[in-house]
Every structure is written in C-alpha cells, then in structure tokens.
Amino acid sequence: MVRSIVMRVSENPILLLCMFALLSSAEHTFAQSETSGPLDLFPKYQVRSTFKGKTAPPILSSHDAHEFRTRIREGVAKGVVFAGHYEVAVWGCGSGCLSFAVIDAFTGKVTFFPATVSQNREAGERLTYKRNSEAIHIIGSLNEEDSADRWYVWDGKSFNLISKRPAILVDDNGDPLKP
Secondary structure (H helix, E strand, O other): OHHHHHHHHHHOHHHHHHHHHHHHHHHHHHHHHHHOOOOOOOHHHEOOOOOOOOOOOOOOOOHHHHHOHHHHHHHHHOOOOEOOOEEEEEEEOOOOEEEEEEEEOOOOOEEEOOOOEEOOOEOOOOEEEOOOEOEEEEEEEEOOEEEEEEEEEEOOOOEEEEEEEOOOEEOOOOOEOOO
C-alpha cells in the first residue's frame, strides 16, 4: 500500500510538489520551535519538598564569603527562595552587572556562581529562580563575554549548564534586533 502511494505521488508532479512543500514547512516549524520562543525548564527540575524551620547562619570563613558578608546576610534574611532549601544573595558589580551566591539553609554553606552576569542589549530577566525548582535561568554575558540565554541545574554543589541559546537582543526602544 505504501509503495502504491509513493508511486502515485512520484508520477504526479503537482502531488510531488505539494508533498515537498508540506514536509519542508513541517521541518521548518519543528526547527523553529527548538530554537525560538520561551523555554521553561523550571517544572522539569522540581524539588520534592521545601525547607521549613530555622535556617543555619551562613558560613563566612572563605575570603569571598567574608568580603560579601553583608549581601549574603541580606540574602539569608529573605528566606528560602531556591531549590527547596537554598537562600540566594545577589549584588551588583557595575552597571548592568550582578554576582550571586546560594546558601544552604540546612548547613549555611555558601556557594558562589563562578561568573558575573551582565546585560547590555539582551531581553529578559538576567537571573530567575524558583523555590520549588533546581533550575536557574540566566540571560546575558558571563564575565562580559558570550551573550546567551542559559539554563543551569543546581546539584547541591555546582551549577550545571543544560541549555544554551542565543540571547534575544533589543534596540534602545526595546524592539528585537535582526540577527
């Protein structure tokens, strides 16, 4: 039966042209959905439970933790906001730039993100995280290089890159720039 359909399509140039157009538009639509449009990985990396109770004080024994102790304490004061049992401390590092660390509510261990995050013309929030997800979304340049839309998963020790796409860039009016 499949052979007879293929024979009929190959014998009729109009059917062949229609079939080609249909297949190429379906392929274009699939490819476009893979690379454009918003990506939301928060639900895929949901945590089973969230912390309740008194949090441990942050451990400020490392040089960096001691240097940013005020910002870390301010982050801890906001409570658990990430990956079930982590507090997040965020601070500026210049115009359009931020640094951040996560603090374990059980132990007080402070872990810094290994780069600064800056935005110049990228659209979207630089840093997004949720209390009930291990995913973290970062849009911008890391250490002022390689602008991208990135998703990481926090495994309790480090941030693991799971998705990287070109960032959407905007002009002074907020309109998307053409690549």
